[in-house]
Amino acid sequence: MNSTHTRVRKAAVRLFAAKGYHGVGIRELAEAAKLSSASLYHYMGTKEELLADIMWDCLERLLSAAMLATTDVQDPQEKLGRLAALHAIAHAAQAKETAVVDNELRALSPKLRRRIIKQRDAYEGLWAEALDEGQQAGVFLPDEHGITRRALLEMCSGVARWYSPRGPLTLRELGSRYATLTLRAAGAGPNPPEPDMERCRTIVRYTWGTKV
């Protein structure tokens, strides 16, 4: 698709990711979308609502992928491994969108921010669940105060800050490596089992339409 709507959306994602919400003016956004600044307003509410829409869609997909990957999975190692792999792959393949989600929350007014945070919390709840189950089962070491969860999420989100598709690393390798790092840090030992990357591949293709 190359409709005007998607052109606006893609330009916004690219510019917000590169320069930050406040660092991009609507004239610059309009130019990138090949429109006049006035015409932009046929395709968005306010600039802020455009930002919130981008964040919402990104989190919606992330949440959907994570639920697909974890429902009916009993083994906590498999569960957490899949979450980490998917999270890392998403933050590499959709680096701009996820960077916007991670960095621009503060640019939203309280009302919109609450809405986005609620969704983010739902997603992080899946991680907490997997970690909890693993600790109950004794395959992960204890995590007081959720430090491990926060540390691991930050680690996996950081991918968006350095990954380059021109680098030597495929998305699949990346996901697998991050699953390993995550499980190790959670206390699963130095050589944890690789999660079902074939299943992750299917989910990624279904959710983002990206080849893995």
Next chain:
Amino acid sequence: MNSTHTRVRKAAVRLFAAKGYHGVGIRELAEAAKLSSASLYHYMGTKEELLADIMWDCLERLLSAAMLATTDVQDPQEKLGRLAALHAIAHAAQAKETAVVDNELRALSPKLRRRIIKQRDAYEGLWAEALDEGQQAGVFLPDEHGITRRALLEMCSGVARWYSPRGPLTLRELGSRYATLTLRAAGAGPNPPEPDMERCRTIVRYTWGTKV
């Protein structure tokens, strides 16, 4: 000290961290520093130079602390553990400064940005060194393409995004926990030795004047 200079500096750090460089106007900055916007310019060059100064100082201290902590340390586990603990503690105790360093690089013009990045690279070099030595010695598992280094740095930097001094965690516990997570992820096994936290404590006090 409560000189006008430090008032300006502190207000800038607080506001840049909370709203981002482009989200803060000089009038708002002036108000927070209890000055007129014109008077600000007696205490800074441009707004951008103020930002670069903040970043430079923050990285300078981080680099200095890391060098103090690693010179003459042979054991790679001890070395990496100290780096992780110090990094995490710095990102908790100086969360605003470090958040500015991590998030606002893109707001700098190429010239100033290069200067800051050069310094950041020097710091990350210490991490690469510790990881390399550990892999050579066989106590860490291989890290192709520096993934582990990047992942660990992002994990430890993430502290600035969630740590609250009102939480149940002391800086010392935090540093110790992050050292553990880091060494585990590097492949040192599920129960790596704690680094010399007493030494870290001394360095933190010397570098930032913070109690630990």
Next chain:
DNA sequence: GAAAGCCTATCGATCGATCGATCGTGAAGC
């Protein structure tokens, strides 16, 4: 002829930055 898409022109507000003027203070000159 209604609707959708897109434009030019423009709004009031705010941006970063600079101007010249004023104020207080402490050293220099006599």
Next chain:
DNA sequence: GCTTCACGATCGATCGATCGATAGGCTTTC
């Protein structure tokens, strides 16, 4: 001891540019 003067600190006023957003009109499409 008094005056003068230089200087750092601070201010209100204002610069030109840009901000996000809107009004109203011209095309194209169905």
